[in-house]
Amino acid sequence: MNDAAKPHVFDASLEGFEQTVLAKSNETPVLVDFWATWCGPCKTLGPILEKLADEFNGGFVLAKVDVDQEQQLAGYFQIRSVPTVMLVKGGQIVDGFPGALPEGQVRQFLQHHGIVALDAMAAPAVEPEVIELSLSPAEQVQAAREAVAASPQQPELRLDLIAALLQAGDATAAEHELDELPANLATDDRAKRSRAQLDFAKALLGAPGENELVVELTANPNNLRARHQLGVRRLLAGDSVDALECFLAIMRSDRKFDDDLGRRSLISAFALIDDPDLVSRTRKQMAAMIF
Numbered sequence: 001m002n003d004a005a006k007p008h009v010f011d012a013s014l015e016g017f018e019q020t021v022l023a024k025s026n027e028t029p030v031l032v033d034f035w036a037t038w039c040g041p042c043k044t045l046g047p048i049l050e051k052l053a054d055e056f057n058g059g060f061v062l063a064k065v066d067v068d069q070e071q072q073l074a075g076y077f078q079i080r081s082v083p084t085v086m087l088v089k090g091g092q093i094v095d096g097f098p099g100a101l102p103e104g105q106v107r108q109f110l111q112h113h114g115i116v117a118l119d120a121m122a123a124p125a126v127e128p129e130v131i132e133l134s135l136s137p138a139e140q141v142q143a144a145r146e147a148v149a150a151s152p153q154q155p156e157l158r159l160d161l162i163a164a165l166l167q168a169g170d171a172t173a174a175e176h177e178l179d180e181l182p183a184n185l186a187t188d189d190r191a192k193r194s195r196a197q198l199d200f201a202k203a204l205l206g207a208p209g210e211n212e213l214v215v216e217l218t219a220n221p222n223n224l225r226a227r228h229q230l231g232v233r234r235l236l237a238g239d240s241v242d243a244l245e246c247f248l249a250i251m252r253s254d255r256k257f258d259d260d261l262g263r264r265s266l267i268s269a270f271a272l273i274d275d276p277d278l279v280s281r282t283r284k285q286m287a288a289m290i291f
Contacts, residue, residue: 055117096287155185
C-alpha cells in the first residue's frame with residue numbers, strides 16, 4: 001500500500017517490522033492499525049486513519065497489519081479484537097485504543113501525544129456555529145428550528161437542532177431528527193456525539209434516582225445494572241471521572257455482563273468528554289484489561 005498516492009501509509013509484516021516500525025518510530029511516530037478484511041468497523045476506521053496520515057503529511061506514518069496474513073505478528077502483540085490501534089514512539093508502545101473511534105477522537109488522541117501536521121497549510125476544521133447559549137433550552141430549540149426552515153439547503157443546521165433538543169430533554173424529537181439525517185451527516189462527529197448522548201439518556205428510562213442507586217450499591221456492590229445506571233447519571237450530570245470509574249468497575253467485575261456493557265459504555269462516553277487527558281488515562285486502563 002506504500003504507493004505514490006499514500007506515501008505515509010504502508011503494509012507492515014513480521015519481516016522487516018523492526019526496521020519499518022520500531023526503528024522508524026525513533027524518527028517519526030508510527031500508528032499501527034491491526035485490521036482484517038472481514039471486519040466491519042475496520043472499514044470505518046481504516047479510511048479515517050489513512051485520511052489523517054495524508055493530512056498530517058508525515059507528522060506520523062500509518063502501518064497497517066492484516067491480522068489474517070500476519071497471525072504471528074498479531075499474536076506477538078496479543079491482539080484479541082480488531083480494529084486495534086497502537087502508537088509506537090521511540091521504539092516503544094506508548095498508547096493505543098480498541099475499536100473504531102470517530103475522527104474527532106482520533107484527532108484528540110494524536111493531539112494528546114503531541115502529533116501535529118507537518119504541512120503548514122493544514123488547519124483544524126472550523127467549528128460549526130452554535131446556538132446562542134444565553135437562550136433558554138426551549139428558545140434554543142426554536143432558534144434552531146427557524147434556522148433549519150430558513151436554510152433548507154444547509155442540512156448541517158439540523159445538527160444544531162438535535163443538540164438543542166437534547167439540551168432541552170426532548171429525546172424523542174432528537175432521535176427522530178437523528179434518524180432522518182442524510183447519510184453524509186449521520187457519520188459526522190457531532191451526530192455520533194448526539195447519538196451517544198441519546199443512548200445514555202434512553203438507558204435511564206425507568207431507572208432509580210441517584211440516591212437510590214447509591215443506597216442499592218452500598219448494600220449490593222455487585223449489582224452491575226445499578227452501577228451502570230449510576231455511571232450514566234453522573235456522566236450526563238457532568239461528573240465524568242466518577243462515571244468512567246463506574247464503567248471501568250463493570251469491566252473489572254464481568255466482561256460478559258450485557259455484552260461487555262462496561263467497555264461499550266466507556267467508548268461511547270469518550271465521545272462526550274472534552275478532557276483529552278482524562279480520556280487518554282481511562283483508555284489506557286481499558287486497554288490494559290483487553291490486551
